[in-house]
Amino acid sequence: MSTAGRTTATDGAPQPVTLAPLSGPGQQPWNRQRLRSNNEWLLLERLRCHGPLSRAQLARDTGLSKPTVSTALATLELAGLAREAGRFAPERGRTAVLYETDPAAGHVLGLDIGRARLRVAVADLSGCVVARRDLPNRGRSANAVADAVVAAAREALAEAGLPGTAVAHTVAGTPGVWDERRRSVRLAASLPGWGRPGLFDRIADGLGTTVTVANDANLAAVGEYTYGAGAGSRLFVYLLVGTGLGLGVVKDGELLTGAHGAAGELGLLRLPGCASATATATATTGTGAGTGTGTTLEETVSADAVVRTALDLGMRRPLSAEKVFTRARLGEPAAVEAVRQEVDRLGYVLAVVAALLDPDVVVLGGGIGRSADLLLRPLEQALYERSPLRPRLEPSRLGQDAVLLGAVATALEAARPEVFERRTAPVPG
Incomplete structure (x- = not known):
C-alpha cells in the first residue's frame, strides 16, 4: 500500500494547542531555536484569534519585547504564515503596520460520508470554505462509495485551484466507530459493507493525505459547538436523527467519546x-416490524421508522420521512399522526439523555432535525411529561452541514501546527 496517505483515529474534538515547556522531563532541552519557534507560534495564534494587530499590540499582549516581536514577524512573513493587513493611523503618534495570518498557507479537507449523501469541503486555515461538493451517494459497494468520495474531493480541489499536496489534513465523518486495530469502522449498519478493513486507507491513498476518521454525530456536535447553537454551553448534546440515531456530547469544549470511542x-x-439474534439480524438488514418499531432504538425513531408508521396508517408509497413531514404541515391526518408518534418516541430518547447527562442544551439535528418547526414544541411537552429535567431544546443552526463543518474544524486543529512546523523548520545544511 502506498505511504502517501494514512488514516488515524480521533475522538472528533478540536483540541486546544498548547506550547510545550522549554525544558523538563520528556522535553527537548532548551535552545535558542526552540525559544524562537515558541515565540513565533505564540504570535501566530494571537494573530489568528485576535488579529489584525500591530507590533506594539502584540508586544503588549504577549509580554515579548518589541525587537523580539519584529524578528518573529519577519520569520512568519518569510514563511508565508503572516502578512501585512494594512495600516492604522492614530490621532497621535506613528502610523502602525497591522499584521494578520495568511489563510492560504495551508488547506484542509472535510468529508461527510452518509448513506444518502456525500459532502466534501475544502477550507483554508481561517476555516473559510473555498470549494465544496454535495452529491447523492449512489455507490453500490463500499469501494464505490470510497472512490466517489475521492473523486468529489479531487473535483473540489480542482475548483479551488489547489493541488492535492496543498491539503495538510483530512477528517472524514462516518456512521459507526473507528477501530484502529482492525483499521475499519464498526457498528455502521446504515452503510452496508462499510466495516471492511482498508476502505479509509483506500481514501487516504487516493487523496495522498492523512485521513482522520471520526463518528458523524461527534463531528456534528463539534461543528454545532464551534459554529452554531451549542457555542458557550457547559454541557451540550447534539442529537443526530436521520437514517440513524446518534449523539455527540461536548463538556466545557471537550468532546466525550468514552473508553472505546462509542x-x-x-x-x-x-x-x-427483542431476542439477541433477531436484533443482530435486523441491525444488519435494516428491517423492522410493527408500527414505527424495530428491535433497536435507532430503528424506532429513525427516518425509516417515520415511513413505516405512515405506511401502517394508510399513506401510500413512494414515501420518505421528508414527505411525511411536508404532508403533516398540510394537515393530512395520517401524516399528523405519524409525526405525533415520532414525537412520542423521541421524547423518550430525550428523557433518557436528560437523565444520564443533565445537559443545558440539546440540539436536534440530522434529516429529522430539519423539521424542527413541527417537532420542538411537542418534544418539549413530551420530555416534560417524562422527566423533571428541562434542558433547552434548539434546532441545529448548521443543518445538513453540521458533520461537514465539524470535520473542517477538527482538521484545522491538526493542520495549523503541522503547517507551522513545516514552514518554519530549519533548512538542512
Missing part, C-alpha cells in the same frame, strides 16, 4: 423483548 451510540440499544 459514547453516544444510543441507537444500538435493543428494546425490551
